[in-house]
Amino acid sequence: MTILVTGAAGFIGFHVCQRLLQRGEKIIGIDNLNDYYDVNLKMARLKNLSAQNNFTFYKIDISDHKQMETFVQENLHINRVAHLAAQAGVRYSLVNPYAYTSANIEGHLSILEACRTLKVKHLVYASSSSVYGANQKLPFSIQDPVDHPISLYAATKRSCELMSYNYSHLFGIPATGLRFFTVYGPWGRPDMSAFIFAKAIFEEQEIPVFNHGNMQRNFTYIDDIVSGTVACLDTPPSALLNADPKCVPHRVYNLGNNQAEQLMHFIDTLQKIIGKKANIRFEDIQPGDVQKTIADISETTRDLGFLPKTNIEEGLQNFVTWYRSFYAV
């Protein structure tokens, strides 16, 4: 089995590659190594992966269909795909909207076309909890309507789900979308809260806390996300007992913690682990942000055996240990 992992130099892609390599899979990684955040962090992740035997890397922009077509013709033995490359981040989609249509719409289409040519056994792709937009009903369930995105990022992620459904319908591509909820952990993204808060606490800088701290998130530890992603990769829609063979082989799942944390508790835990006090500046909620996310993971547990195991005390301790060592602080 050869697995293509897109976004291999990214936070989640890197960890998914590590886990798959540990169990002996052959991995082909793709990433364009863009500078949305510190490229050195992406290069450091890639260096770790490239030191391992079964890992091959291609620097490719997935929105470049010609380059993708050439890549596919050279790698016709790929039979599963974990598509994690994207332009991530809600707030940046107000600043640079075209980065989102390029990576998340054009790029996603290239991956669907690649899967069509490769006749893959399963495509697993990253969606996002942000598709729930302004929904008031909690917890967020995959049965809920998701027609009101409140950021362009969310609109592109919802588009990925619709395009994938269409390709599954037209070409029978077994595909599953995972709606990730706020992921954190070692090697994490510098634009996300755990990283921003830890950096500010270490450097004694002010922390902007939006909606005056009145936020709740399903902070989900990276190892739990990887376990869910790999379990999903191993379970194409057709393998599920409750799947009707006449149905379109496409599904979506929530992948996140079912325990919501108060943002202020998250910051308090970080302060205790780092041993320094945070200097907090309270601000209004940002456009495109949601106040509360809570995941209903009943289908994910039923079909994929997914149950998050890591509490934030343990997860943040691991994150801070990595941060201290990587940045020598």
Ligand SMILES: NC(=O)c1ccc[n+]([C@@H]2O[C@H](COP(=O)([O-])OP(=O)(O)OC[C@H]3O[C@@H](n4cnc5c(N)ncnc54)[C@H](O)[C@@H]3O)[C@@H](O)[C@H]2O)c1
């Ligand atoms: N981290 C989270 O909390 C979270 C939450 C919801 C959804 N997601 C989704 O999960 C996936 C992985 O997120 P992440 O946190 O690892 O983000 P990340 O930014 O660390 O990783 C994405 C990787 O994709 C690469 N990439 C971007 N555009 C590309 C292109 N056009 N061609 C090739 N490579 C490209 C980037 O260089 C990066 O290394 C993304 O699809 C993201 O939208 C993440």
